[in-house]
Amino acid sequence: MLHANPTAQGFEVILPATAGEAWLLSSSWVPHHHRASPDRRNLGVVLRHLTLTDDTGNVRRIDAADPRLVFGFHAIEGGGSAIRWTTGWALLPATLWAGMSGAVRLCLALDTGATRRWVAPSRSAAVQQSVSLAA
Numbered sequence: 001m002l003h004a005n006p007t008a009q010g011f012e013v014i015l016p017a018t019a020g021e022a023w024l025l026s027s028s029w030v031p032h033h034h035r036a037s038p039d040r041r042n043l044g045v046v047l048r049h050l051t052l053t054d055d056t057g058n059v060r061r062i063d064a065a066d067p068r069l070v071f072g073f074h075a076i077e078g079g080g081s082a083i084r085w086t087t088g089w090a091l092l093p094a095t096l097w098a099g100m101s102g103a104v105r106l107c108l109a110l111d112t113g114a115t116r117r118w119v120a121p122s123r124s125a126a127v128q129q130s131v132s133l134a135a
Helices: none
Strands: 008-018 022-026 044-052 057-061 072-077 084-085 089-092 103-110 131-134
Touching: none
Parallel strands: none
Antiparallel strands: 008 103, 022 089, 022 131, 044 057, 044 084, 044 103, 072 084
């Protein structure tokens, strides 16, 4: 398991270009359990896009609307700027970095302000969002 490092836009992790599929793991919550909401979805993080950069400088931007982002992702939201919630356990298929070389830096651009979860009052100031990648 690789723990992603926080960045200004979300998180990043380094994985080998030869890695098979990877799983984006995060804490999750159900809006209906925390407020008067009809939304019963299990929500993880809000993905805006992925940016992949390999050792040769090859850069790929993968938008949240990419059709390869299916398992563990909810439907696309957000009109002009597509976003997509994960379920807390989302598949990143190896086709996203296929053909890349060496170490691949995977940057996850997230809407960190949209993620919610219940935190005990005594811990609220110390809790930070965390994301892990299982490859």
